[in-house]
Amino acid sequence: MLWRFRKEIILIIGVFLSFIVHKNSLKISSINLKESSKVEVPVNYQETIQENKRLRKILKLKEKEPIFSKVIIGEVISIKPSVCPGEIIVNKGNKDGIEKNMAVISLNGYLIGRVVEVKEDSSKILTIFYPKSKISAMVQRTREIGVVEGGPFPIISFKYLSNESNAKEGDEIVTASYSEFFPKGIKIGKIVAIKRMKEDFFLQASVKPFSGFSSLDEVIIGK
Numbered sequence: 001m002l003w004r005f006r007k008e009i010i011l012i013i014g015v016f017l018s019f020i021v022h023k024n025s026l027k028i029s030s031i032n033l034k035e036s037s038k039v040e041v042p043v044n045y046q047e048t049i050q051e052n053k054r055l056r057k058i059l060k061l062k063e064k065e066p067i068f069s070k071v072i073i074g075e076v077i078s079i080k081p082s083v084c085p086g087e088i089i090v091n092k093g094n095k096d097g098i099e100k101n102m103a104v105i106s107l108n109g110y111l112i113g114r115v116v117e118v119k120e121d122s123s124k125i126l127t128i129f130y131p132k133s134k135i136s137a138m139v140q141r142t143r144e145i146g147v148v149e150g151g152p153f154p155i156i157s158f159k160y161l162s163n164e165s166n167a168k169e170g171d172e173i174v175t176a177s178y179s180e181f182f183p184k185g186i187k188i189g190k191i192v193a194i195k196r197m198k199e200d201f202f203l204q205a206s207v208k209p210f211s212g213f214s215s216l217d218e219v220i221i222g223k
Helices: 002-037 045-064
Strands: 070-081 085-090 102-105 111-118 123-127 136-141 147-151 155-159 172-175 187-195 204-209 218-223
Touching: 002 204, 111 136
Parallel strands: none
Antiparallel strands: 070 085, 070 218, 085 123, 102 111, 102 218, 111 123, 136 147, 136 172, 147 155, 155 204, 172 187, 187 204
């Protein structure tokens, strides 16, 4: 009797198998869709935000303090020694327009140092902490002239201020017009300690630079 209904049975089996295949294909498609939705887009949004902030700082600096006629942004690729940052290497060189003795400041406009060696695609910068660094500077409030000399991180010395100077702790130090390499008025740091010795003609002043070297990613190189 089953033989009489063989066509119907075959039809039913075919429909059933078709249903199973279709159901499995839907599962596979769903799995593939889920997997594809998990693929991460290679965009670092946090880094993009930080980059925009840095660019805004640079633009504000150029608007407020047009101290340079030529500006190049360099990425810091090396700081040494790390405990006392005397030298910095940046990823810009001759091909980018970098020249020896160009001034270097942070994105906030604080003095970093000057270029002392230039290669095709990199440059070496001596920072204000370099032991032999000497920069003509002045007390912004009193306009008294002195010389900032490199010293052990995080303090540098401000020398040749008269023992009768009116300078005091908290006074800001900026580059003076007598500087050979730096434009006048670049902020260097603030006085954090002063010692007056009766037998000395000059007082001893310690300055803490405004520049932060621990998180220094980029610098402005100018002329």
